Amino acid sequence: MGEKYKGNKQNKIPFNGTKKEYHTQCPFCSVQCKMKLVEYENHDQKEYEVIPVNNPASEGRLCIKGRNAHQHVMAKDRITQPLLKVNHEFVPISWEKALHIIKSKFTKIKQGEGNHALGVYGGGSLTNEEAYLLGKFARVALQTKYIDYNGRFCMAAASSAAQKTFGIDRGLTNGLDEIVQARCIILAGTNIAECQPTLIPYFSKAKQRGAFIIAIDPRETETTALADLHLRIKPGTDAALANGILKIIVDNEMVNQQFIQERTNGYESLKEHLASVQLDQVEDITGISIDLIKQVAFKFGKAQTGMIFTARGVEQQIDGTLAVRNFINLLLVTGKIGRNGCGYGAITGQGNGQGGREHGQKADQLPGFRCIENPEHRAYIAKVWNIDEKNLPGKGVSAYEMMEKVHQGEITGLFIMGSNPVVSNPNVNFVEEGLKKLKFLVVVDMFLSETGRLADLILPTSSYLENEGTMTNLEGRVTLRKATKKPPRGVKHDWEILCEIARVLGKEKFFSFTSPEDIFNELRVASRGGKADYYGITYDRLTQSEGLFWPCRSLDDPGKARLFEDSFASIDGKAHIIPVLNEDKKEKTSDEFPLYLTTGRILKHYLTGVQTRRSPQLNRDNNESFLEIHPQTAEKFHIKDGAWVKLESRRGSATVRSKLTHRIRKDTVFVPIHWGDNQSINRVTSQALDPYCKIPGFKICAVNIIPIDDPV
Structure with a gap:
């Protein structure tokens, strides 16, 4: 090849080997940053260079997770053969034998206990094609109603709130580029700087142009450092705070009466409620002074443009749906939606959290955001799938409720793809006990995860570099993720695995796909006419563009970044305002459990850490969990900085190392979510669910902390 150089301009390294380039997208958060991975091979030694690629969402930025994402793909402990548990040990077997075992076990369970004794558990990082196919697999190949996915723990409250208020759920109602036009921005329960760091420049630019940024979070974070005003709220009291802000806006006549009259319903009920x-x-409820609440109200109420963003801090509550609706009420009463620099944004967590919840992984949903209990919707999908509508199962239950069904013995066979429920579910001890009771557990994964260790059979799957498909980012922009790297020998794509299992179960005619594009073309038809209409999106159009927004109803539809300019997607075309009570039915502290626990992410890890903990660069500085605690609180509990502590709740305990900091409330402690086993914080969290969307209340539970000498 002649002499080449590898590395950056400041540190050029002579290179004389071969070079391969892989164009792809980051597998982690919902921004879906584009990148090019360059593989240099010289004398059997491989090194890698990651180059950001310009795109409309991240504008060519990459965070540290994206720059090191390839490391887990190359990890030596990747699973490359099906593994069968024999005498409590995993042994490699052929794909032919693995498929035969699945056929035998699933058939026996269905014949003995009925179709609904099988369950399917998916994930928000699957491509649109695989999320769609997983829903079809559950309902056509297995004929079970029990399917849900880990996105239930992420976006469910925001999704429910948006659908009930606007009639449609698309993460952002505006494109990201409109953030700079907002003069007041509220960031409620979102730590963008660590969870979606490549978005921070949008907010920095907005601030440079005069925007006033308000952050609501019990902790000080890199995101709150950007804000002009930080409200260090008591965990779980967001709905009450929104009521206070609303009351001041209404009492001081900062409402947009014309917008309210022409574009909304329900304002009078809200006004009556706010009077009380x-x-x-x-x-008293929130811990935020009246003066600060007034400052927020006047800044937002008087601003000509404004946007509100929510994330897990608000949404992962047992009143998450109503709390989000109350923040949306702020937009509606001030008329700040449907125009430039005005709108709502739910900051999606998972890579395909948006697309993953649109096409059939949810218990109550069919492709295109259709409702599984709607006769017209059922008839349409049955026709697309070429099945009798009466054979299409009905509504199942949410992700955690599936774990309850497992524990109760109603689900005895479970198929898990793209998720690690032993770490991600609340009340993990209960979940783990249930999974151990299963007659047959199949896990599809790249690695031996905490859930995989409990499996009877593990099937190896491909990585983001190897698996082509479409992803939908937090804006609702559909992009095509190319994948030209070949998977290791013995590894199959998720969609291939589903098709092969369907084949051995005698359902091949419904799953005769030969490529992701083949699946996507059926998805397009299945979504046609639905709220999330992808019909006008094709692989060719995506290849020739930088992504298309849905709804995209025809081949000449350009898609639209901004929603609700003229009307909302509800039946009457109006947004629905509702009053939200200050009631707080969350778990309370007590003498036995005197502190509040809240959980979240950190910059260098993602979800349950199965992938990022296998990256040397990402794991180097964060190789164990920790507990953030205020120094005065630590002194009260006789805890020293860096000491091991046992964190206890009514459900279980976790062991983590203490980290003293003034950046958190004295009545609250924080632990990240990325570790399993005895460091799994979800051994402590509560299984209580939001009644509307069934999201667990991860963000608040009552705990006690005890100093210990060594971790157990």
Whole structure:
């Protein structure tokens, strides 16, 4: 090849080997940053260079997770053969034998206990094609109603709130580029700087142009450092805070009466409710002073443009749906939606959290955001799938409720793809006990995860570099992720695995796909006419563009970044305002459990850490979990900085190392979610669910902390 150089301009390294380039997208968060991975091979030694690629969402930026994502793909402990548990040990077997075992076990369970004794558990990082196919697999190949996915723990509250308020759920109602036009921005329960760091420049630019940024979070974070005002709220009291802000806006006539009259329903009920709200009570509930609440209200109420963003801090509550609706109420009463620099944004967590919830992984959903209990929707999908509508199962239950069904013995066979429920579910001890009771557990994964260790059979799957497909980012922009790297020998794509299992179960005619594009073309038809209409999106159009927004209803539809300019997607075309009570039915502290626990992410890890903990660069500085605690609180509990502590709740315990910091409330401790086993914080969290969307209340539970000498 002649002499080449590898590395950056400041540190050029002579290179005389071969070079391969892989164009791809980051597998982690919902921004879906594009990149090029360059593989240099010289004398059997391989090194890698990651080059950001310009795109509309991240504008050519990459965070540290994206720059090191390829490391887990190359990890030596990748599974490359099906593994069968024999005498408590995993042994490699052929794909032919693995498929035969699945056929035998699934058939026996169906014949003995009925179709609904089988369950399917998916994930928000699957491509649109695989999320769609997984839903079809559950309902056509297995004929079970029990399917749900880990996105239930991520976006469910925001999704439910948006659908009930606007009639449609697409993460952002505006494109990201409109953030810079907002003069007041509220960031409620979102730590963008660590969870979606490549978005931070949008907010920095907005601030440079005069925007006033308000962050609501019990902790100080890199995101709150960007804000002009940080409200260090008591965990779980967001709905009450929104009521206080609303009351001041309404009482001081900062509402947009024309917008309210022409574009909304329900304002009078809200106004009547707010008349009974007492600001001193809001102050007492939230820990935020009346003066600060007034400052927020006047800044947002008087601003000509404004946007509100929510994430897990607000949404992962047992009143998450209503809390989000109350923040959306702020937009509606001030008329700040449907125009430039005005709108709502739910900051999606998972890589395909948006697309993953649109096409059939949810218990109550069919492709295109159709409702599984709607006769017209059922008839349409049955026709697309060429099945009798009466054979299409009905509504199942949410992800955690599936774990309850497992524990109760109603589900005795489970198929898991793209998820690690032993770490991601609340009340993990209960979940783990249930999975151990299963007659047959199949896990599809790249690695031996905490859930995989409990499996009877593990099937090896491909990585983001190897698996082509479409992803839908937090804006609702559909992009095509190319994948030219070949998977290791013995590894199959998720969609291939589903098709092969369907074949051995005698359902091949419904799953005769030969490529992701083949699947996508059926998805297009299945979504046609639905709220999430992808019909006008094709691989050719995506290849020739930088992504298309849905709804995209025809081949000449350009898609649209901004929603609701003229009307909302509800039946009457209006947004629905509702009053939200200050009631707080969350778990309370007590003498036995005197502190509040809240959980979240950190910059260098992702979800349950199965992938990022296998990256040397990402794991180097964060190789164990930790507990953030205020120094005064630590002194009260006799805890020293860096000491091991046992964190206890009514459900279980976790062991983590303490980290003293003034950046958190004295009544609250924080632990990240990325570790399993005895460091798994979800051994502590509560299984209580939001009644509307069934998201667990991860963000608040009552705990006690005890110093210990060594981790157990």
